[in-house]
Structures are given as structure tokens and as C-alpha cells.
Amino acid sequence: MQRILLPFLPFIIFITGCQETSVPPASATAAPIATEARKSDAQAATKNRQPPDLLFGELFRRVQMERIFADGKTFVDMVPRASVSEIMSAYDAEKGKPGFNLKAFTEKYFAPPMAPESGWSSDGSRSITEHINALWPVLTRKAGADEGAAGSLIPLPNDYVVPGGRFREVYYWDSYFTLLGLQTAGKGELVRDMVENFAYLMDEVGHIPNGNRTYYLTRSQPPFFAFMVEVLAQMEGPEVYREFMPQLLGEHAFWMNGESEVSAETPAVDHVVRIEDGTLLNRYYDAGDRPRAESYREDVLAIRESGRDSQTVARHLRSGAESGWDYSARWFADGKNISSIVTTDIVPPDLNSLLWKLEAMIAAHHPEDGKRRQFQDRAAKRGEAIDKYLYDETTHFYQDLNWTTGKFTDYLTLAGVYPLFVKMVDNRHAADVGEVIAAKFLAPGGVRTSLTETGQQWDAPNGWPPLQWMTCQGLKNYNENSVANQIRDRWMDNNERVYANVNKMVEKYNVEDISLEAGGGEYPVQDGFGWSNGVYLAMRQGW
Template sequence: MLIYRPLLFVDFFRKRFFNQIAGIILISLFLLNQLPLQAQVRPEVALGELFKEVQLRAIFPDSKTFPDCIPLSSPETILQAYQTEKNQANFNLKAFVMQHFKLPSEPATNFKSDTAQAVSQHITTLWPVLTRQPVPEVSSLIPLPHSYVVPGGRFREIYYWDSYFTMLGLQAAGQTQLIQNMVDNFTYLIDKVGFIPNGNRSYYTGRSQPPFYALMVKILRDGKGQQILKTYGPALQKEYEFWMTGASELTESNPANRRVVRLPDGSILNRYYDDFPEPRPEAYKEDVKLAEESGRNKEEVYRHLRAAAESGWDFTSRWFADGKTLKTIHTTDIIPVDLNALLYHLELTLAEVAILNQNNFQENYYRQLAEKRKKALLKYCWSKKEEYFLDYDFKVGNVTAVPSLAATYPLFFKMATPKQAKAVAKRLKADFLKPGGLISTPNHTGEQWDAPNAWAPLQWMSIQGLRNYRQNKLANQVKHNWVEINTKVYKSTGKLVEKYNVEATHLEAGGGEYPLQDGFGWTNGVLLKLLSEK
């Protein structure tokens, strides 16, 4: 794991004029591919006491704002000034922050929607608005070599699993070069960081997100040919090694290590995890408060919260021991259905790469791994009682009690039997289908990944999964409901948003740690892809 440290030479550039020169030098170095990732700041480490004070006193309403700020001089210099000034009678913490930091930019704040446009045209107009160019800065932002699409709103950087669903829309729009750029950015992160982090921020480098990289590469392959798989084979291999790190060290007495878990029959499946058992910098005060109120071991709570963030489902009753409250979160005890379906696909993709490399041994090796994973997932995550795929709690040795749309992933990747797929479809229709689409879970907890909310990526995975098993009537109904609510909200507000209330379609979606965001990368991507279907 690379540790991100502030640039030492920035100390020499104290005045604004010299800061501008330093910025020009940094950009030049970056363009020459000589700017090391170590140039980036991990604000929670580099700013120490100041970071904690700013976050716990909620200087900014959104806890993500301060970690995204750009220091105007080196963190050491800022900390020294803070230590000197903090005990003065007239010291104002917010004024100090505004003096020493530049707030993160909001490039799309002046964008105005034209609801007279068709929603597809609106999305086409939004692509350049949501596209960021590779201009580096000495902050928590990890510089990338190529342009990329961000989700929008407070999400100012690239996000891992969001990007696959964004690429679906780029594919429909014929934006092959931008897809290439984004795949190359993720390949760059795999090479430099060792894996794809949650997003290109230094404070995200303790975790990844659902491993959709292989699916992204296949989108690019659809536009450029089968040899693309061979080109990105080494990066796919490295991604797989990240998720499987520690597997060789598992034993019956030590069944879990980082993201891998050994089951009682010797099978190895995966879980979500995070390497830093600390409060998330971007949700610092919220995590500290929850850990205190839970009465539990704080480091364990932080690990479970961060692991849930790696899942992308932050937060949902899927991860709650009581199925109701965040205080009971225990994410790392759980074998998630969706994660293991994605890794099954990655194993099969590596087998495809081996075929292109004419390596029969590796092809058989990865096919066997995929078959073992499929067998284990069907054994541990299929509930005969519920006739549904459920997450597996390996600590208690049973499936969890919370059904979710993660059950559609084995259908998307064709892992389920026809009988299982039919049972899943029946359950989706009975418990998940609402006027605006499919709810993430049937539970009403106030968390954003529970009812009454619905999300674009889960609609796509569900629709495609149902189609794979000829459950076309239900798939078409889900598509109709989702397209209708997206279009309705766009016509009334001029926005495409992060998530939707699909039970009461006249109300905004709620829950979570921040206000409803508009933009919005994966909503745009999935909607445009669905609209482009013949």
C-alpha cells in the first residue's frame, strides 16, 4: 500500500505568486508522467489535531468538504500556524480554515436545464458538464492521466462502481474515447495504488468498491474488439490478486483475513473490508458519534462502517445485526451475494484472457476457481426456505434475514438455475416492485439503500438478470416504471438525481448522510442505455 505524503517543497512557495508557479511546475511534471502519487495529502494524517477539530466542530455542514479542500501551503506550515494561533483570545477556527485552504470547486453550479429538451438530449448535454480534465492539485485528490466523468454534486471525483453504469450511457452515446480514458484511469490506479480505490481521493485508499472493472473492459471490448481483453489482462489479474490477498493464510482456526473468508467446507468466498479501522475522513463526526453511541469497540464499528462504504451500499439494513439500526452494523461478518457474483465473473474473464494468451493451464485454473465459487455461493447464499439469494453471516453460520436486490446478481451472471431464477422473479414482483421501480430492500429504516428508495445500478442489474432467464414481462415492467419516474422528475425539476422514492413517486428520495444529489452519472448512464434499446 502506498502512503500518501504532502509535497515537502511546497514549503518554499509561501506567497500567492510563487504558489501559482508551483502549480505550473506540478502540472508540467504530471504531464511528463513524473509526478508521484506521494505528492498527495492524506488530510486526516497530515493535518492531525486540526483535521479532527474542524470535523468534530462541523465547520462545514457536509463532512466531505474539508477533506476535499486544497491547502494553500504545506500541511506542516498550516499546523504550525494553528498551534501558534489556536489559544489566542480572538481565534476563529472557520476564519483560520478559510485563510489557509481553498474550498473545492463546483464546476457545474451555473448549469441550467432546458426541460423542453428530451431527457436523452439533456443527458447528452450533461456529459461535458460532468467531465473533468486531468489537472493535478496538491490535496487529497489523486491525479489521473485522462479525462473522466464524475457522478455530480458533492461527488467531485471519479467513483469506481458508479463508472460502469455511467459507461453504459457513454456506450449508447458512442463515446468510445471517453470510455477508453476512464478504463485507462482505472488501470493507472491499479498500477500505482495496487487496486482501484473507492474514488480518486487519498482518504479512499483503505478500500475499493464492487469490482466492476472487468465489465468496464468488456464495454470497451465491444467497441474495439476481443484483443482489448488481452491488453488489460495484467490489470485484471492484479485486481483479482487484491481481492484474494490473504487466501493462502486461511485456516480452520483463522477463517477470515482481509477480504477473504474460509467456509466450514474449505470453500473460499469474499467479504467487504477496509484496511483502516478509523472514522471515515469524509464522514468523521458521524462515525465518531455512532461509535460512541453504540457502546461497542470503536475500531470494530469503524471497520464495519468502512466495509459498508466499500460495498457501495452505505447504508442499508443488509449490514445490520438487528435488520433495523446502524448501531448494530457488522458488515465484515457477512458474505455478500453481489460481491461473490462479481468475482465469479472476474474469474471467468481471466479464463477468457488465458484463451487469448493460448495458456490452457491458466484457463482451466480460473474456470475451476469460478466453478468452486459458484458452487459455494449456491450452497451458502441460496435459502431453500425463502427461495431467494441472501447474504451469509459466516459468524453465526446462516443466511441473514434481509432480502435485497443483490439477489439479482446471480441472475445477471447466469449463476442461478432456471428454478431459482423463477423464484427470485416471483419474490421481486411480490415484495420489491413499486410504481417507480424496484426498491433496494423492503425494510424502511431511514437509510438510503433501503425502502422506499431505488437506484439506477440495481435496476440495470435486475432488468438484465431477469432477461437472462426469460422473465421478460417483469423486466419490461421494471424498465417502464424506472424510465417513467426518471422522466417525470426531469420534466418537473430539470434534474436527474442519485436515487428515487419509488413508492411515493411524488416525493423525493431521502435517508443517508447528505442531501439528495443531482447530476447524476449512473442515473444518466442507465437511463440513456435503456432509452437506446430497440
């Protein structure tokens, strides 16, 4: 079956300074995923869409900067009640009149973000496992859900699970950890639906975006698609690898775009970084360089505080969002302040480990001998480079490398466990990393994200479900079972304690003082919660 290109893509232009960059389509031939009718409906519904900051211009900027809504994501998720031209004509006609009320105008022309009525209530009568399993239908959104041409939601051809709370759309890397729970719960059809949705996005957008919103299209998130395919293959059989091979290749092509252009004079292009000896590794990199629509005010204030070039800082902020760690002081030049953010200067062990896994999977399952050899070579070279450039013999841990200085950032985080999680390191390094985890990261409620409290949500004292899972699995991969079991037990106890108190599973947890809520970030702690539910079920039933 030939791939069907999404008609709207050539028309979505992201204004980045003096340049206009469109998102390129994938070159791989698509696997047969959703039915043609459902794909066609989703394609037609997304034609010509642009993000709300470009659609609504001055109105958008005023709503966000005047903080009409406490959460900047509220406005970008609201559903326009009229066409863009009608709304902007009304705004231009009314904004200068005496008594003009921006909030009233906004609420007149925009409906609240879509939230299906579920009738759900959590009163503590269920056990934590019963609570999680009862939540799956509450967090599931139907195929084709659409908000009209001016809305920011991108329709998908299959049903999908959202994280919960303010997150009303599917998220790329969250979904792998949600799938672990769906797998444990035996929801194979929904696992397939979600894998097919991501394959669809790869085919139509050219990469898997941060989420299915127009304002997320300039970036991806940590590349976990290979792991999702692996989950589906565990449920359905090895033929799944061949079915989704075109999208696995498309994922790799997206992250390696620019590898033919890097040189000693131009060492970084898009996601690709050339180290001094010619070795290629990767970084997080957002194609856009304007403040994020969903966090516009926060980004504008950070840019102003920095005193640096606005487009450069905006790209660092957006690239930090692509990392999934938005934010951690691992991205900050001074280790403290977001105004010093330098995300694209960092070559991180987490991203490169995930790409090693992707290359190893293609090498193991591609039907052509030549391709298998090519990707075996790629994986071998990347593994050697990760050990050579990202393992620090002084700290005995994998670290972020600032490629512009050639030095480690010396900011230890749980990103250092990813090489163990993907099973690419030798036993000596694994034992050393395990000792560092036990000595420095282990806390009463799990493992802390970093060793420093900065007020950022991806730092201490917070613990995050995906990092608990990957740390445990990484240690288990090398028979470091004692520490892995301690982390599992402490994390699950932490989840159960919070659930007993508030009848909710939340997005993140305080692992140092388990009597306190987790904090930091640009929004309050969210409940639901997709990846928390998935990791808890997988730890409880699939350990």
C-alpha cells in the same frame, strides 16, 4: 512495457491502531495504457500524499466535530492554500488566542473544493435525452487535474466523468453504469480513457480504490472492472480482453489476498472467508480502522453510540462504504441501527457474483491454457458455493450469510439479483428469484432496494439506478421479460416525472411514493447524475 510503480506508495502509511499497513503494489505487468509522459506526471503529482485526517490532525478533528461545514466531505475536498507545515504552524500559533475563529481560519488557509466553471444551466428547454447528452462535458474532468501536494485529489492520466453534486472525483462502481451511457452515446474515446484510468490505478495502487482521493485508498468498491473491459471490448473488439488481462488478474489477486492464510483457526483474512468445509468466499473489508475522513463526525457518533471497540466499528463502517451500500440495514446486526453494524461478518451474494464474473472472464480470455483451466476451476467452485451457501430454499432468494453464525441474515435486498445479472445460476433458481422480485420488490416507480424502511438510503423506499439495471438485465438473461419490462417502464417514467418537475437527473429515486423525493443517507439527494444518466440512456436506446 514494464509497469512503473507509483513513487508515493511506500510512503503512504495508514495508521490502524497499533499497526502500520501500506497498500501493496500490483504484481501484474501493466498493459500499455496512457502515454508515458501523462502517467509520469500523474505519478509525480501524487508522491508522498497522505489523507487529510493524518495531515491536519487536531485541526481536522475540530473542523469535522464542530461541523464548520454541514457536509463532512467539504473540508476533505478543500484545497490547501499553503503547505501542511505552514498551516499547522499558523494553527498552533493562533488557536489559543482570544477571539480565534475556526471557520475564518479554515477559509483563510483552504480554498473551496475545485469545481470547474461550466456555464451550465438546466431550464427545462431540453428533452431528458438532450439534457443527459449535454451534461457529459459538464461532468468530465481533465487529465492531470491536481490540487497540490496537500490536496486529497489523486491525478489521473486521462479524462474522466464524475457523478455530479458533492462527488467531485471518479468513483469505481458508479463508473460502469456511467460507461453504459457513454457507450450508448457513442463516446468511445471517453470509455477508453476511463478504463485506462482504472487500469492505471490498479497498477500503481495495487487495487482500484473507492475513488481518486487519498482518503479512499484503504478500500475498493464492488469489482466492476471486468464489466468495464467488456463494454470497451464491445466497442473495439476482443483484443481488449488481452490488453487489460494484467489488471484483471491484479483485481483478482487483490480480492483473494489472504487465501493462503485462512484456516479453521483463522477463517477470515482481509477479503477472504473460509466456510466450515474449506470453501472460500469473499466479504467487504477496508484495510483501515479509524473513522472515515469524509464522514468523520458521523462515524465518531456511531462508534460512541455502539459502546463497542472503536477500531472494530470503524472497520465495519469503512467496509460498508466499500460495498457501495452505505448504508443499508443489511449490514446491521439488529436490522435497525447503524451502531450494530457488522459488515465484515457478512458474506454477500453481490460481491461473490462479481468475482465469479471476473474469474469467468479470465478463464475465457487468458492466452495461456494453464491459466484458463485454473480460472475455470475457480469460477466453477465459486458458482457452486454461491448456490450452496447463499441461496435460501425457504425464501427462494439469494441472501447475505453471516459467516460467524453460519446463518442467513433474513434481510432480503436486491443484492439477491446479482447471480442472475452475471448469468451464473440455473433456470429453476432464476424463475424463483423472478417471482420474488415481482411479488415483493416491484413498486410503482421501479424496484425497491430492500423490503424494509429504516431511514438508511440503501433501503426501501429508495430505488437506485444500478440496481434497476441489474435487476432488469438479470431477469432478461433468463427470459423473465414481462417483469423486466415493467421495471424498465416504471423506472423510466419515474425519471421522466422527476425531470419534468425539477429539470434534473438525481442520484436515487423514491419508487414507492413517486410524488416524494428519495431520502436517507449522510447527505442531501445529489443531482447530475452519472449513473442515473447512463442507465436511462441504456434503457432507452440500448434495451
